Amino acid sequence: MSAFYHSCRYFLLPVLFVAGALAAISFYQVNLQQWQQIIDQLPYWLLTAAIIIALQFNRSRLGYLALLLLGYYFYSTELASSAEQQLYWQQILLGGGLVISWFAFIKDRGVLSPHFFIRLIGITVCMAASFFWVWFNTEYQQQLDDYLPANGQINFRVLLPLYLCVSLVWILGLWRANLVHTSIFISLILWGAHFLAPELVALSISMTLLAALYILTVLSDSYFLAYRDELTGLASRRALFNLVLSLGRKYSVAMVDIDHFKKFNDTYGHDVGDQVLKLVASKIAAVRGGGKAFRYGGEEFTIIFSRKDVQSVLEHLEAVREAVEDYDIVLRDEQRKSQSKATRSKDQSRNQFKTVSVTISIGVAEHENGETFEQTMKRSDQALYKAKKKGRNQVCS
Numbered sequence: 265m266s267a268f269y270h271s272c273r274y275f276l277l278p279v280l281f282v283a284g285a286l287a288a289i290s291f292y293q294v295n296l297q298q299w300q301q302i303i304d305q306l307p308y309w310l311l312t313a314a315i316i317i318a319l320q321f322n323r324s325r326l327g328y329l330a331l332l333l334l335g336y337y338f339y340s341t342e343l344a345s346s347a348e349q350q351l352y353w354q355q356i357l358l359g360g361g362l363v364i365s366w367f368a369f370i371k372d373r374g375v376l377s378p379h380f381f382i383r384l385i386g387i388t389v390c391m392a393a394s395f396f397w398v399w400f401n402t403e404y405q406q407q408l409d410d411y412l413p414a415n416g417q418i419n420f421r422v423l424l425p426l427y428l429c430v431s432l433v434w435i436l437g438l439w440r441a442n443l444v445h446t447s448i449f450i451s452l453i454l455w456g457a458h459f460l461a462p463e464l465v466a467l468s469i470s471m472t473l474l475a476a477l478y479i480l481t482v483l484s485d486s487y488f489l490a491y492r493d494e495l496t497g498l499a500s501r502r503a504l505f506n507l508v509l510s511l512g513r514k515y516s517v518a519m520v521d522i523d524h525f526k527k528f529n530d531t532y533g534h535d536v537g538d539q540v541l542k543l544v545a546s547k548i549a550a551v552r553g554g555g556k557a558f559r560y561g562g563e564e565f566t567i568i569f570s571r572k573d574v575q576s577v578l579e580h581l582e583a584v585r586e587a588v589e590d591y592d593i594v595l596r597d598e599q600r601k602s603q604s605k606a607t608r609s610k611d612q613s614r615n616q617f618k619t620v621s622v623t624i625s626i627g628v629a630e631h632e633n634g635e636t637f638e639q640t641m642k643r644s645d646q647a648l649y650k651a652k653k654k655g656r657n658q659v660c661s
């Protein structure tokens with residue numbers, strides 16, 4: 265998966281999705297008014313659900329964020345008068361912004377662990393820092409105005425840390441795109457918008473959206489963990505057996521195995537073996553003819569062709585075999601990281617990149633009437649064994 269595709273899928277897409285939802289809500293705002301009472305209660309229910317689900321699936325950062333948002337929603341709708349909120353809006357905006365941003369940089373940890381106290385201390389420090397920052401800027405406003413350029417007005421100066429946080433979290437989101445991070449980034453934007461442009465989105469709407477986003481993030485992340493192979497990004501064996509339940513009578517199963525992979529691992533090391541597995545997996549995933557690729561386990565892959573007989577899939581499997589055979593894999597030289605820049609450019613000029621290549625063997629079988637999936641798979645395994653015995657790097661049926 266290219267880095268661009270990755271950041272589109274895990275960062276830009278959710279951001280656009282939330283922006284689209286907000287646009288739709290503001291478009292239908294008039295129609296929603298009759299549901300106002302329910303909408304005002306929704307954040308309580310959904311944020312509570314988000315806390316339970318996030319903690320259940322060990323996504324502690326989203327759990328804590330949902331808890332803090334729930335607390336803030338209760339404070340602003342039930343506890344504080346609007347005069348009190350006006351008085352401390354900068355501190356709360358800045359403190360909340362710092363907390364949300366800090367969450368983007370830490371890891372999910374167990375709730376019942378010493379990390380819980382570290383999170384509490386962190387939240388307290390963020391709030392204290394924001395109170396101090398606002399006090400400092402107000403107290404020394406005159407002196408700061410004298411020394412700083414004209415655009416260093418009080419509001420801009422007070423909120424400067426927030427702007428920096430948004431930029432940092434945004435950059436981190438593009439670089440390390442994942443759904444939890446994107447949810448944190450969106451929380452930061454909606455948090456800022458609530459204070460700086462309150463007319464844009466009602467608090468109940470933004471809280472409801474965030475709670476829904478957290479729940480979706482946790483559930484889809486967990487689905488991904490269960491059904492995707494972490495190393496190659498292919499669907500996992502569990503996903504394969506899920507798909508089997510929906511297969512009709514006509515399908516073909518191909519088993520793919522990298523040739524002499526043990527020797528490869530022994531020669532180049534397990535890390536390089538992992539790199540090669542990833543690259544081979546990307547070639548297998550590109551199979552045409554409606555094939556769906558899975559990592560079966562180790563260096564074995566399975567391709568399922570629904571509604572296809574063996575004769576019609578052979579050319580596509582042959583194309584995959586050729587693609588792997590023709591692929592010169594350039595190895596990342598781990599030593600290069602520790603070399604000086606000068607040595608590295610000398611190495612490059614001597615063209616010292618190491619390239620390797622591997623081959624794969626494939627066995628394929630077609631489902632026959634009365635057979636279970638396991639039996640068809642066993643026959644494709646036997647065909648794979650035949651391919652290995654005949655000298656490897658070929659497709660057998």
Ligand SMILES: Nc1nc2c(ncn2[C@@H]2O[C@H](COP(=O)(O)OP(=O)(O)OP(=O)(O)O)[C@@H](O)[C@H]2O)c(=O)[nH]1
Pocket residue numbers: 495521522523524525526527529533534535536537538541561562563652656
């Ligand atoms: N690097 C790496 N190696 C793996 C992984 N999973 C399995 N392997 C290795 O794959 C190798 C499989 O070797 P074998 O099943 O003996 O077969 P082979 O060497 O590929 O030989 P043939 O199948 O007979 O061509 C073992 O050395 C495993 O350690 C993995 O995730 N990463």
